[in-house]
Amino acid sequence: MVTIKDVARASGVSPSTVSRVIADNPRISEETKKKVRKAMKEMGYYPNISARNLVVKSTKAIGVIMPSSADKALQNPFFPEILRGIGSIIHDMQYSLSLSTGQTEEEIFNEVQRMVNGSYVDGVILLYSRKDDRVVSFLRERDFPFVLVGRPFGHQHTITYVDTDNFQAGKEITNHLIAHGHQKIAFVGGSQDLHVTIARKAGYIAALEAAGLDTPADYQVHADFLRSGGRMAVEHLISLETPPTGLVVSDDLMSLGVLGTLEDKGFRVPKDMSLVSFNNVYLSEITSPALTTVDVQIYELGAQSAKALIEKTQNENEPTKRIIIPHRIIHRDSVEEQPVDEAGS
Amino acid sequence: MVTIKDVARASGVSPSTVSRVIADNPRISEETKKKVRKAMKEMGYYPNISARNLVVKSTKAIGVIMPSSADKALQNPFFPEILRGIGSIIHDMQYSLSLSTGQTEEEIFNEVQRMVNGSYVDGVILLYSRKDDRVVSFLRERDFPFVLVGRPFGHQHTITYVDTDNFQAGKEITNHLIAHGHQKIAFVGGSQDLHVTIARKAGYIAALEAAGLDTPADYQVHADFLRSGGRMAVEHLISLETPPTGLVVSDDLMSLGVLGTLEDKGFRVPKDMSLVSFNNVYLSEITSPALTTVDVQIYELGAQSAKALIEKTQNENEPTKRIIIPHRIIHRDSVEEQPVDEAGS
DNA sequence: CTGTTAGCGCATTCAG
DNA sequence: CTGAATGCGCTAACAG
Numbered sequence A, B: 001m002v003t004i005k006d007v008a009r010a011s012g013v014s015p016s017t018v019s020r021v022i023a024d025n026p027r028i029s030e031e032t033k034k035k036v037r038k039a040m041k042e043m044g045y046y047p048n049i050s051a052r053n054l055v056v057k058s059t060k061a062i063g064v065i066m067p068s069s070a071d072k073a074l075q076n077p078f079f080p081e082i083l084r085g086i087g088s089i090i091h092d093m094q095y096s097l098s099l100s101t102g103q104t105e106e107e108i109f110n111e112v113q114r115m116v117n118g119s120y121v122d123g124v125i126l127l128y129s130r131k132d133d134r135v136v137s138f139l140r141e142r143d144f145p146f147v148l149v150g151r152p153f154g155h156q157h158t159i160t161y162v163d164t165d166n167f168q169a170g171k172e173i174t175n176h177l178i179a180h181g182h183q184k185i186a187f188v189g190g191s192q193d194l195h196v197t198i199a200r201k202a203g204y205i206a207a208l209e210a211a212g213l214d215t216p217a218d219y220q221v222h223a224d225f226l227r228s229g230g231r232m233a234v235e236h237l238i239s240l241e242t243p244p245t246g247l248v249v250s251d252d253l254m255s256l257g258v259l260g261t262l263e264d265k266g267f268r269v270p271k272d273m274s275l276v277s278f279n280n281v282y283l284s285e286i287t288s289p290a291l292t293t294v295d296v297q298i299y300e301l302g303a304q305s306a307k308a309l310i311e312k313t314q315n316e317n318e319p320t321k322r323i324i325i326p327h328r329i330i331h332r333d334s335v336e337e338q339p340v341d342e343a344g345s
Numbered sequence C: 001c002t003g004t005t006a007g008c009g010c011a012t013t014c015a016g
Numbered sequence D: 001c002t003g004a005a006t007g008c009g010c011t012a013a014c015a016g
Helices: A004-011 A015-022 A030-043 A049-056 A078-092 A105-117 A134-142 A166-179 A195-210 A228-238 A252-264 A298-314 B004-011 B015-022 B030-043 B049-056 B078-092 B105-117 B134-142 B166-179 B195-210 B228-238 B252-264 B298-314
Strands: A061-065 A096-099 A123-126 A146-149 A160-164 A185-189 A220-222 A246-249 A274-279 A292-295 A322-325 A328-330 B061-065 B096-099 B123-126 B146-149 B160-164 B185-189 B220-222 B246-249 B274-279 B292-295 B322-325 B328-330
Touching (some): A004 A030, A015 A030, A061 A298, A078 A096, A078 A298, A078 B078, A105 A134, A123 A134, A123 A298, A160 A298, A166 A292, A220 A228, B061 B105, B061 B298, B105 B123, B105 B134, B123 B134, B123 B298, B134 B146, B146 B298, B160 B166, B185 B195, B185 B228, B220 B228, B298 B322
Parallel strands (some): A146 A160, A185 A220, A246 A274, A274 A292, B061 B096, B146 B160, B185 B220, B274 B292
């Protein structure tokens, strides 16, 4: 391995000068810079990152923590896409990205400890938000830079996070259904522990109430999304005395399962049942029908979280921020006009 | 930050002894080990990884390189799943995982250079295989440990890789269609630059020829999978004078698009058209109909590649290996018996 | 503008 | 069984 000393010797300067050339220190003459760079190139010199990290006490690396993945939820295309967004910024800033590898909550917690305590990374991005999360407690105790994608449970004012306005999005997409004449609208959500589910459902309810429509408890189902993609939820809904005519599903991938079940049961979307959902991942445009969904700009969610985190790691007293990424409804083919039910309400 | 010296002072031993305790060196008495460990715990000592890496000249980190991701191909659930497999091993071995962040071929190449030259990682896993790939050339020149997921283009005997027997898989899944009475079977593949596409198609052809069936060029289409998920491919096939009755699609996600297009055009799967594909990602079980597909054990593909790589980084002259992960057909609902066409061939 | 010196935190000789 | 000394490769004062 060729070191800074070798380059120094070869170009007839001192090691510190070489170091300064690497940092492009303005106090070094262009002439010697050129000379040194030439030597570096010829000798194939590349700075050793560990040595550098050791002295500057920073790694220019950030850790990305995925949700515990015993389940299939990780197969959601949401993750590659947000990773892509995070990656874009990380790359631009010449940082590197260390990905979590734990499968269980326990493993993940240990891993975060290792990352933080061993100075593997300068900061951490959490790709999930769970109630009573040890990881968040740990990070806060340690006062270690982190940002959360989603909404924190508690400490909203001291945790920097980037999120969608899921309440508003839920309201808007539900209103979209209402505007198309639907009055019997059900909600199919994922785990009730997740803030996204809670917020989107709250938006759904707010929209219905504002329109003076019913929000029967029967219409609010939570699918354990892994088990056959919400099949049970759909079966429940269509077996009701008055089944809904519109469905608000809290995730595109779940919509795929809902769509499948609906078809199996002889319901045609959107003719017999309208359907809207959230995220706008790639698959939502290739299903039949293509899904009307709210685009939450996953890529941007990732990019902004990385940006915020890096700022935080670079500036000790960067203020706590709450970053809301705008969303918009993508109109496709899963919604159809519903003749207003005169007998209704 | 509490260092090895602090611990040494606090427990009344020398720094080198502490270092030996960390390494669990057998030449240290259990007694002092206990004493030192107690001090470490009390003081909250954790070894600094950069310092350690510097002296041992290894990072216990491996780099994972994703395909260039300008396109939506990255949204394939294949990636989170293979990452999960890789992660499982990395985690068990107490390594860490550095993920590539480049979006273009150029960016990725630079990144790999940085990882290798800067000693960021001990080895690299390539999650793609492209013809004339600079990354592979670079890694080979440098004699840097790497393994490839998929089949290399050239140098098959000097590159360690883990792959599916895609030819065989293609043959089997096509035979499955043939066994169900299909005689007019088409192939819908992705980019012809990818080895998977080539191999699966070759298997498809071999199966048809072995059965004495036709393999018209018209039946072999390559969808630019990003653009509306193979819509054009399907439109082409069904507009043929004698359209096929069975489709071999080279990827589950692509099948989703094919399924959608087929439905839009009034074809019902599997009644009017049978469909089989590859990978067995989660979504293949929640579509309607659920897909009959080849389970390639993505998770295992990842795990084995990580395992092979780590062995390689730890043992200088670990032999080059070719690891084939077994596959199996998952029978679901996208294939139906086709009455044998007496007039055929 | 450049060189000298010191030290980051740790592992590893070599003594004892 | 343990300690003292040395150096991994680099950056950062401090001189000049």
